[in-house]
Amino acid sequence: MKKYNKVIFVCNGNTCRSPMAATIFSSVKNDDKLLVASRGMVVLFDEPYNPKAVAVCAAHDMIMPNNPATQISADDFGNDTLVLTMSDAQKNKIYAEFDNAINVYTLAEYAGRPEDYEVMDPCGKGIDEYKKCFDGLYELVTEAAAKMN
Numbered sequence: 001m002k003k004y005n006k007v008i009f010v011c012n013g014n015t016c017r018s019p020m021a022a023t024i025f026s027s028v029k030n031d032d033k034l035l036v037a038s039r040g041m042v043v044l045f046d047e048p049y050n051p052k053a054v055a056v057c058a059a060h061d062m063i064m065p066n067n068p069a070t071q072i073s074a075d076d077f078g079n080d081t082l083v084l085t086m087s088d089a090q091k092n093k094i095y096a097e098f099d100n101a102i103n104v105y106t107l108a109e110y111a112g113r114p115e116d117y118e119v120m121d122p123c124g125k126g127i128d129e130y131k132k133c134f135d136g137l138y139e140l141v142t143e144a145a146a147k148m149n
Helices: 017-028 051-059 088-097 107-111 127-148
Strands: 006-011 035-040 081-085 104-106
Touching: 006 017, 006 088, 017 035, 017 051, 017 127, 051 127, 081 088, 081 107, 088 104, 104 107, 107 127
Parallel strands: 006 035, 006 081, 081 104
Antiparallel strands: none
């Protein structure tokens, strides 16, 4: 298994799924030296994380960092960086837009789930959907972290 020094989780706007995944990963990883970050595919301004995502993490005693949304860039790729997206479309878009993109997988793919498995997007929905999203992310992130250890 390849050793990575950094893991970046990517979702659409970097306000919900990817920061939740990064927060979960930070709480379950065994390697304190492993850097964890989150990015968005399209970030138009410094938007804060979604309050429902923050609340769901807090309900599990996980505190999301107080970062603004950040767009993925060419600087985010490297031999020692693992990039995990929420969907196959995001993974394909990254490979299409960045010549230097390497080590990009869907979170489900890396965790060993079926190819068509995608993380649900709760954006614009109620708190129950955010809880379901968190639960799904927790399973996948825990599996991915176990694979890395």
